[in-house]
Amino acid sequence: MSVYTNKSILNAEGEEVAVKKLHLSYNNGVLTVSNVETKEDGTEEIIPAMVQPWKCHNDGTRSDFVNEQDAYDWFETVKSTLG
Amino acid sequence: MAILKNNKSSMQIQGVYEDPRPAGNRIYFWSEGFNKANLQFVMTSGLSHNTAGTNLSNWGYPSYGPNNDWQWDGIILTTGNRTHVQHVSTSNNSYRNNLDMQPFMSMDIGNPVRTHWSWEDGTGNVCIYSGYNQYQYRNANPQFYYEKRFNPPAELDNNFPNQVTGPAYYNSWAIYRNPTTNNLIALVNAANQDGGAYPNNLGPGRVTSLFNTSTVGFSNSTTYVAVIFQFLGTDPSGFSIWLSNSQDNDFTQIFYRYDDSANTLTTLSTINATPTAGGSSAGGARGTAFGNTRPKFSSKYFTDPTNASNRAWYTPYLDVNGNYVPFYYQWTPSSNTFTRNTNITVNYPGGNTQSTYWLPDTVSAANSQQSYAMQTLWYNEVFQINNTGTRYLTLFQLHGSGNAYDAQPKMRTLMTYSVDEADPKILTYHSSVIIPTTPQNIVWLDDYRTLLGVIAQNNFYIYSFNSSTGWVLTASLPYQYDAVGRDASGRIWAIDRGPALYGRLHIITPAVPTTVSVVTAQNVYNYQSVAINSTATVNAYDASGNRIVANVALRCEGSSIRIVVGGVELTEYTVTTSSSADTTVNIRVIAAGQTNIVASVNI
Numbered sequence: 001m002s003v004y005t006n007k008s009i010l011n012a013e014g015e016e017v018a019v020k021k022l023h024l025s026y027n028n029g030v031l032t033v034s035n036v037e038t039k040e041d042g043t044e045e046i047i048p049a050m051v052q053p054w055k056c057h058n059d060g061t062r063s064d065f066v067n068e069q070d071a072y073d074w075f076e077t078v079k080s081t082l083g
Numbered sequence: 084m085a086i087l088k089n090n091k092s093s094m095q096i097q098g099v100y101e102d103p104r105p106a107g108n109r110i111y112f113w114s115e116g117f118n119k120a121n122l123q124f125v126m127t128s129g130l131s132h133n134t135a136g137t138n139l140s141n142w143g144y145p146s147y148g149p150n151n152d153w154q155w156d157g158i159i160l161t162t163g164n165r166t167h168v169q170h171v172s173t174s175n176n177s178y179r180n181n182l183d184m185q186p187f188m189s190m191d192i193g194n195p196v197r198t199h200w201s202w203e204d205g206t207g208n209v210c211i212y213s214g215y216n217q218y219q220y221r222n223a224n225p226q227f228y229y230e231k232r233f234n235p236p237a238e239l240d241n242n243f244p245n246q247v248t249g250p251a252y253y254n255s256w257a258i259y260r261n262p263t264t265n266n267l268i269a270l271v272n273a274a275n276q277d278g279g280a281y282p283n284n285l286g287p288g289r290v291t292s293l294f295n296t297s298t299v300g301f302s303n304s305t306t307y308v309a310v311i312f313q314f315l316g317t318d319p320s321g322f323s324i325w326l327s328n329s330q331d332n333d334f335t336q337i338f339y340r341y342d343d344s345a346n347t348l349t350t351l352s353t354i355n356a357t358p359t360a361g362g363s364s365a366g367g368a369r370g371t372a373f374g375n376t377r378p379k380f381s382s383k384y385f386t387d388p389t390n391a392s393n394r395a396w397y398t399p400y401l402d403v404n405g406n407y408v409p410f411y412y413q414w415t416p417s418s419n420t421f422t423r424n425t426n427i428t429v430n431y432p433g434g435n436t437q438s439t440y441w442l443p444d445t446v447s448a449a450n451s452q453q454s455y456a457m458q459t460l461w462y463n464e465v466f467q468i469n470n471t472g473t474r475y476l477t478l479f480q481l482h483g484s485g486n487a488y489d490a491q492p493k494m495r496t497l498m499t500y501s502v503d504e505a506d507p508k509i510l511t512y513h514s515s516v517i518i519p520t521t522p523q524n525i526v527w528l529d530d531y532r533t534l535l536g537v538i539a540q541n542n543f544y545i546y547s548f549n550s551s552t553g554w555v556l557t558a559s560l561p562y563q564y565d566a567v568g569r570d571a572s573g574r575i576w577a578i579d580r581g582p583a584l585y586g587r588l589h590i591i592t593p594a595v596p597t598t599v600s601v602v603t604a605q606n607v608y609n610y611q612s613v614a615i616n617s618t619a620t621v622n623a624y625d626a627s628g629n630r631i632v633a634n635v636a637l638r639c640e641g642s643s644i645r646i647v648v649g650g651v652e653l654t655e656y657t658v659t660t661s662s663s664a665d666t667t668v669n670i671r672v673i674a675a676g677q678t679n680i681v682a683s684v685n686i
Contacts, residue, residue, distance in 0.1 A: 048346075050349065052349055059354065
């Protein structure tokens with residue numbers, strides 16, 4: 001399974017200047033986050049950018065993803081730090 | 084210090100280019116070849132940076148002037164460390180004097196930022212990589228280049244390289260070559276900065292297929308805003324580990340592992356909890372009363388004295404009261420886990436506090452959302468004298484304007500602490516020194532980081548560290564250096580604008596005196612028509628303040644004093660100084676009036 005999510009790209013004033021489309025997939029406990037790039041013919045290319053076998057907590061510890069949804073939920077909480 | 088060359092050509096080419104190969108015997112000054120060992124000019128030598136020798140431009144910009152906002156003025160490409168500084172603007176809030184991050188980008192002593200590479204790929208080919216990162220920010224022209232020379236002959240100037248440019252707007256600092264993938268790993272600034280913050284979109288990237296194609300690829304996962312990246316080192320797999328540190332607060336650090344084979348990142352650890360009080364730290368988040376948002380650079384890592392399997396370092400942090408109580412970080416490479424220690428104790432003598440000596444920058448408006456966000460920074464660094472014994476930690480506060488702290492001595496003070504040998508979470512004030520004018524950037528002048536160069540607007544200050552008094556000013560060179568760097572043999576090179584405005588080359592090497600003193604036995608002689616025999620002591624000192632052997636030419640300018648050698652009165656005489664004792668010359672007062680004894684050194 002996989003899902004898509006969007007990430008706002010902000011300028012220096014905090015205004016949204018672009019939206020970046022990301023592709024999330026989950027397999028065997030590993031979350032893969034990919035950039036989605038649209039080619040000239042309109043087809044989409046999925047380019048892996050982050051391979052994440054665990055979720056990180058703010059005290060520096062980490063734990064396994066409970067399931068696919070848990071992985072996607074975790075990414076939503078941290079995607080503001082990513083492009 | 085000696086001035087070696089005035090460049091009088093507007094060729095856009097680097098001022099110093101050292102052959103990076105261990106056996107390489109050339110160093111090039113504005114493309115002209117010199118013998119690297121003895122600096123003799125080689126008349127048949129001339130270096131090209133482009134195939135078939137065409138188009139010498141676009142490889143560094145030594146031309147000076149307000150139109151060169153985007154490039155460093157004066158380029159030094161040596162195999163040692165180097166720092167560049169922009170002098171085109173003294174404004175407090177201007178992107179035009181953002182700071183060179185090269186001195187701080189790598190926390191791994193074994194893998195510093197490099198402009199030069201040479202290696203064999205196992206089949207006998209030798210590839211020379213020589214990338215240089217031009218200045219940052221919003222220039223649509225490609226911001227970096229690299230070149231390849233396959234099977235280079237004895238001297239680089241005997242053939243031509245392929246030159247490859249990076250994407251528009253991109254900037255890159257190469258740090259590490261993965262021996263497994265052969266990729267060159269770089270910190271990449273991968274965005275058009277036009278109108279936005281700088282630095283922005285920093286992240287690890289790669290240059291691939293060095294021996295086969297000219298492909299340049301980058302990790303495209305990162306458009307991190309308001310963070311600083313540092314290369315932390317490598318884990319047992321050989322992949323690179325990176326520290327991202329927020330500019331917007333002092334307590335958000337994230338660690339990444341970069342798989343340069345797949346061009347993907349893995350978040351290893353996120354540590355962004357607000358610190359609690361502990362030790363002498365009050366914890367919490369400092370407000371802007373103690374400075375605006377700020378790039379913060381951690382120290383080099385070292386073996387954790389509490390666990391030899393760990394690596395450790397200090398990350399700058401100011402608590403809610405604005406006190407410097409750095410984090411002590413521990414890294415276990417085998418598991419890539421990280422522990423942040425916030426319960427740090429910083430001791431000061433008597434009733435003194437940090438504010439007795441040092442204040443955070445509150446005069447700069449720079450913040451993370453502005454194009455001049457890299458105009459100021461905090462950086463702390465560890466070092467040991469001769470790489471052994473007590474570890475010291477020095478805190479730097481730098482500003483690119485060149486004058487922002489001139490009226491604020493406490494903002495231009497270097498603070499140094501000694502680290503408790505048993506407990507690295509205990510720091511004790513050791514010493515402090517006020518830089519005479521606003522420190523713009525620094526360059527380490529020895530491998531142990533106990534000889535420090537501070538680049539300021541109109542001076543270059545050299546400090547040497549000792550365990551008794553800390554950082555001691557050993558030389559002030561009254562030049563506006565655009566770049567200072569070291570070559571493979573430890574010689575120190577510098578470039579300033581020079582009289583022709585196209586760059587002037589200086590050598591500041593430990594074997595070359597930075598200071599010569601001539602002191603007569605008496606300050607005043609009462610001449611009453613009878614000759615007075617006396618003496619003068621002559622000493623030459625290197626950049627560290629050590630007495631060295633040098634041939635010092637003395638010349639009497641005036642008619643009242645002569646140097647006496649073998650009973651003969653001379654107006655000029657060359658004396659060889661000693662490295663262990665004062666050198667004495669005989670002088671004779673032969674008339675009334677003032678005479679200057681002028682000393683000079685021939686290199």
